[in-house]
Amino acid sequence: MDASRNSLVLPLLGLLVEQPSHAYELTARLRERYGQPPVTRSTVTSLLKALERAGLVASRLPEQVRNRPPRTAYELTEAGMADFRRKVEAGLRDGQVASVDFIMAVAYAGALPADHAASILDARADRLDQDLAALRRAERPEGVAEVHMLEAAYWRTIVTAETTWIRTLASRIRSHDIDWPGSRSGRAKEG
Template sequence: MPLDASRNSLVLPLLGLLVEQPTHAYDLTTRLNERYPHLSATRSTVTSLLKALERADLVTSRVPERVGRRPPRTVYELTETGMADFRRKIEAGLREGLPASTDFVMAVAYAGALPPGDAMSILDTRADRLDQELAALQGFPGGVPEVHMLEVAYWRTILATEIDWIRTLTSRIRTQDIDWPEGTAP
């Protein structure tokens, strides 16, 4: 885990799950692993992150509650500061996440927390930047056989696919072809 817990790749989806509903570390770990199995969340990591996020005033805890014969569990919920940080993390992931990276995918997963105009603007800017990157990748360096540059063709495909997907998504947001959560309207 990074020294700065807020930079852990589990923080954004963890905050996102707390936006959906306040809950305890065991439930968060289960839901993270069900929804995002590639992230490999452990209960000890989730508990440590929740404590660090609480120290940073991004989440707050309730008095531990006992349900039935289960041990008492501490329920966590997002603070106003936590919600603002959550939105900043989404914006940063949409803007700066590398193409096809976990950071970008996690930001996309929670883009609905942003006003639609903000999401479209950030994504349009990203697609324009990726268009420039793609244009710069045309051709192979002189004298280098294609077989030694297969990654260039792969990266072109990744960029072109992501650009197309972003343009389709922003078009769907613009035409209201996608249901955007209430409360995020500009």
């Protein structure tokens, strides 16, 4: 099993960036924060073990809290953090329009330097503009009734909305309208 291809890996690593956790807590936090895709503790446990074998997370000695059974907490390794950032970049750059992979990458875009994230988003918007131009050309072939091509208009609307949102986000990142981790405006507000 290639755990790195599972769509839960990015949010799982992201939650471990926030704090070391055990499988039960991670499952609850994934459900609470994202709701989708559905997640089970056994899936999270299996992914954590696969990520540990890959050197992306490290387990701590099991800890017992109150009268609960001992639980093994996991934390991100340096290699895990580097892989996490690569996954965020890839999701922002290559995630399908309106996909869970893109949404999860957006959720953790703050792990990247602000200018780098904005550049990736601008490049994605430029690529989507090209996709939109192709969609417009192919939207309604001659002799085909509009009713048989409604999905093309729908998809063009979705791509247009995502492109607009991405350009707005990139602009807000560059203008420091968003308190970005590690940015001067973020440090000034914290201090």
